[in-house]
Amino acid sequence: MDIFILTIMLIIIVIVLAYKAIKILRPYEKTVVERFGKYQRTVESGLIFIIPFIESIRKVDLREQVVDVPPQEVITKDNTIVVVDCVIFYEVTDPFNAVYNVVNFYQAITKLAQTNLRNIIGDLELDQTLTSREMISSHLRKVLDEATDKWRTRVVRVEIQRIEPPKDIVDAMSKQMKAERMTRAAILEAEGYKESEIKRAEGDKQAAILESEGRAKAIKKVADAQKYEEISIAEGQAKATIDVYEAIHAGILPMIY
Template identity: 35%
Template structure:
């Protein structure tokens, strides 16, 4: 009789202890409710609850890596692209994360998708491809501000891929080729301008110093003589032609 009397008591004690004792890891916290009211955040370590009076919701404080699915985005210059990203965030206020939002993981994911479309839609395709760091920072700031009420801290946002259609890739390639040709023409024109300026400066110097022209004439003759050619063209000084015509024109 005594043995059968103690068995229910032992079972009751075990059930009571199982309902009262909780162990939380270092990265976990427990949001405690007493008769439905929030009464505090506990942990880590051993937590003792009043069975049937207090309930606890575990929450993980580690950084969560959330993959944002590909979103159809129309850029400011009316180019349709698919963009996906990855989001890094963590819970900094367990009370808000449980009390203020039903499912903070789902809420943060949906907010990240809408924010990604909204921010990228304000930029041209060239900006999406060349200014990812700036776009990542803009998206991170917006998400961090909006999730603050949920006790969430968005640490980083990274745009992973910007997928473009094959026709748009060909258009971008033609645009890049045209830009390279334009730069080559500009560089060539700048070279022609510099050469013309130098020739003009040389002509001004030689016009003021006749001996400089004579030295240039001798240098040209030496250069021609060094060539293995059967035909040699001698440059004829213009001042000699001018003197000859003056003499012939006199009566």
């Protein structure tokens, strides 16, 4: 009986030691192995073996990860308070530095992002802030990437989710946009009316010209007809005179004195 219990205990000890000694790392993971709390080595993904109770591991995920920076109030250059938040996408490039050079990466990069957002937007006026999201994102990504370089992490991109001015300014901007739309509509309507009047005037002018040309042609035709009639009469009279003259010379008609 004692041998059976001892065997069971040995099996359990072996299983525990195997569980502690054998680790599996996924393709997107690396691990830092420590021996008595001191860095020993960095291990790639796959099946790894460590010395139970002597060595320990600290896994590092190498996939692209997301940090959602909480909203914060920021003052612009023209002393307007806006609420800004952003999302940071990053990836670890060196597990050793990511583990040993920063205590809480998530908190550290969040504070860095908030601080630098205040600095960047503080140099911009409200109108610039609202229309320069891409510039703010690009600038913030560059600053964060440089600041986190000692942790061997790469900031892939930064997306500004929201830039929200105070409600009274939003209402004023809405009214301004509405007024601008109404002004543009009035201008378009006036231009349309002007264009319509111009076309109508040009049409009336063309019609008057065509009418005048038609009248001129009609008068010309009448004048040509009258002229032709007069010429025909004159030619007839001339021919009659010539015939009379020839008849007199021929002795057909007596001369009249």
